[in-house]
Amino acid sequence: MWFRNLQLYRLPAPWPVRIEDLEDQLASRRFQPCGSQDPESRGWVSPVADGALVHSVAGQWLICLCIEQRLLPSSVVKQEAEDRAAQLELTQGFKPGRKQMKDLKEEVVRELMPRAFTRRRKVYAWIDPKDGWFAVDVPSVTRAEDVLEALRQSLETFPLTLLRTETSPVSAMTDWLAGGEAPAGFTIDMDCELKSVTEEKAAVRYVRHSLDGDEIKAHLTEGKLPTKLALTFDDRVSFVLTEKGEIKRLQFLDVVKEAADGSGESAQELFDAHFALMTGELKRLIPAVVTALGGETQAG
Structure with a gap:
């Protein structure tokens, strides 16, 4: 888990x-x-x-x-209804009207739905x-x-x-990349996406590429803002932080997963061990991310 x-x-x-x-x-x-x-x-x-x-x-x-x-594609319903409409036209001598076509489609759905x-x-x-x-x-x-x-x-x-933080993820990621340094406890990895705020929406994406050079700073100077940034926390959990504050591509590194080895003999025991390890790591990771983003916004 x-x-x-x-x-x-x-x-x-x-x-x-x-x-x-x-x-x-x-x-x-x-x-x-x-x-x-x-x-x-x-x-x-x-x-x-x-x-x-x-x-x-x-x-x-x-x-x-x-x-x-139930998987009943609209294209299948449309084709079957058109086939029936063609037969109906031969019978009644004129094309079915809008209401007849609607009734035909509903009839097709009723007949095909149980078999989907x-x-x-x-x-x-x-x-x-x-x-x-x-x-x-x-x-x-x-x-x-x-x-x-x-x-x-x-x-x-x-x-x-x-969950709302005092600093937006975009602002925080911009500062980290511009300064070439991640917040305490984190390291900047080698994946990043930057997008322009102009109408052209120009974007550049780095995959397995060093992010500490002048090239990244040049993009920031030109007005591109980071929308995704890969980070690792405490050498234990890697993830991608997005502009919306989402955490994606979450990976628990070997040092975490190895702790579960031999922790249970049955599948249920292993599941519980993994869940306990995962939530334990998340209870450390999430507050650290929130702190890196300036803390939670206080209500009111």
Whole structure:
């Protein structure tokens, strides 16, 4: 269990919700497969094989949203409806009107939907109830919203807020690159993306390239701003920080993963060991990133 991305949010710290209550409320929207006419179904599933909807290890919680979709491409519906419209034209002597075409498409969907293949995906979220962290393992805010919306529908209250920092990631990354030095505890790696704020939106991307030369500073002088920057924290976790404050391409380095070797004999024990190690590292990484960005913005 190693997250690859972090869409970060804030809960009250501590979050005054008992794990038993969270379990009961998620159970009200437990996952059910798509019915014959359902294009999509969403619900909560157990993150592990034990059946519990909230998996807890050392006070850290893991939940999982399952999304099932029926794969019925609009092009298939359109083609079948047009074929039926052509047959109908021969029968009635004139082309079907707009309402008839609409009815034909609805008929095709009703007939084909039960036979359409289904695809499932699972989205995991980590909750730190003590320190108030909430993170979804997805690469975009749009996909994180799937989990947030499901939680709003499942829970009696869900006081979630965006994580906001005093310094914007763009400003901070600009300072780090211009000065050739990362904040304390971090090192600048070799991947970066810079974009111009002009209408042309000129962009340059560096992959496995040194970022401490005059070339980078020249781009900054020309007005290009960093939108992505690869960093490593404490020689233990590498990641890419984005202009929106997202953490992507999260990698726990060998020194972390080796600590899990031999930590459990069963698959469940190994899963729990990995989850405990991951959350332990994240509880150090996230506050360090927030500090590097000037600290959290105080409400009010």
